[in-house]
Amino acid sequence: MPDMTRAEGRDEFRQARSFGAAADAYERGRPSYPPEAVAWLVPQDARTVVDVGAGTGKLTRALRAPGREVVAVEPSIGMREQFSHVLPDMRVLDGTGESIPLPDASVDVLVCAQAWHWVNPDRAVPEAARVLRPGGRLGLVWNFRDVSVPWVAELDRILRDCAAAPTNARQVEHVGAPFGPVERQDFRWSHPVSAGEVVDMVASRSYVITLEPAAREELLSRVRTLLDAERPAEMPYVTECHRAELAAR
Template sequence: MDDNEPGRRVAQDVAGAGGLDGLHRLSETIDALEERRTDLVADLRNGRQATWEEIGRACGMTRQGATRRWAGRLRARSFGLAADSYQHGRPGYPQALIGSAVPRAARRVLDLGAGTGQLTRLLVEAGLDVVAVEPDRGMRERLAAAVPGAAVRAGSAEHIPLPDNSVDAVVVAQAWHWFDRATAVPEIARVLAPGGTLALIWNVRDETEPWAAALGALMHRSTRQQLDTAPVLPAPFGPPERLEIRWEDPTTPAGLVDLVASRSYVIALPETERTRLLADVEQLVTTHPALAGRETIAMPYLTRCTRVRLG
């Protein structure tokens, strides 16, 4: 028997008589199977039960192919392991951002890679009809509880669970660098109505403040994540509009520790190294002259937004 024969039989059963209905059922099944395959890869890697070479061989690809396909996705999924720290430590966004990120005429907005809802909340409070799509189950649960006014869906930038031309605007906060852009760009264009907009948003710590620079030095002593916060997008999107807002987010000493703990590269550290880093952050908070003894700390940020229009 052909090694692929069981799979062919399943595909035939799902597609049935074919046509558009069969194609739709088959596409949904492929998406579900790919999600399950990613879950299995994550389980194997998190438990150190298989190497990338073994995973590649099981999937009919090389070690390099398997690494390219899943390593980034698994790192993005790591946020679920620190969802509480993410929700408590990550900053919100300045109110002034909404009017620039979302056109005034927009009514239905997709918050893509919504996390635990830091931006989703502002969008709902602005009176918009918001769909929040997030791949991680733990993050979605916290998002749904924190922002009950949003429609929360499982999905990703590569597989958006919405019909064509169904939203006026898409916003992506702190997530664009995780997307497979070759797949995400046409998928975002698909769900946008003609003339719709895509806004890419990042909060960047303002390290002109000395204590924020000291915090950044601690966070990046093992690794440094370089982000392009002024990306150029390909067709079918037009030229970018750029915006930068300087603001402060009120947090607490525990919130600063949670902010560090929620970073993907910190989550991925060996346990002893991660524990040592968080202890050093606590020491900075309790001993730095600008922070010691404070119950509330104003973290300085630059929020950067790139907005592009479809077509």
């Protein structure tokens, strides 16, 4: 069992470790990240990049660049298996944000996509500072569904009715010394989707995976009814990015 995380309450810990059970739905239903966001987070000349909480590698695959080494770190065996199935040529290691299996000062950029809310920042911030080279960069990113679009707001209402979503506080404010100030930038974009992919996106949420089967089926059936009525072709997202530089020693 990897190190405990912020999610030390039983339900949250169960949710943090639940993703592997729906790794295939995760891979089918979750979006990638827009190239402008990746470029804002990772300088073009970064030679070594680690993606912590990499899941099935949604961000990892977008980090590839000529002459760059990209390593993924992921605690869930189910997610690591799916990662290796989809990205057989990329390295994925067993680890967490609190315990990264890489040497000191070995990485130019550490990114964490849709996962920093699961870590214990009291341990993950010093651990990021340990593996980064002086002057290296920490990048945190989340995709949020754009609820200013009416059918997306309705989808969110259905999710809130049926399942207790975790608060997912971003914990960005916990990134302090030895990192410098945290900068933020948002990117608005849309991801083409089929109805089946929206259902997979819902089914791969930790708080849906851990529902009782009947409650889960009821939720998915309400989502299907909404999709039958709306027939969306795209899911609109706002990608929220944060970056901070490690002080040069």
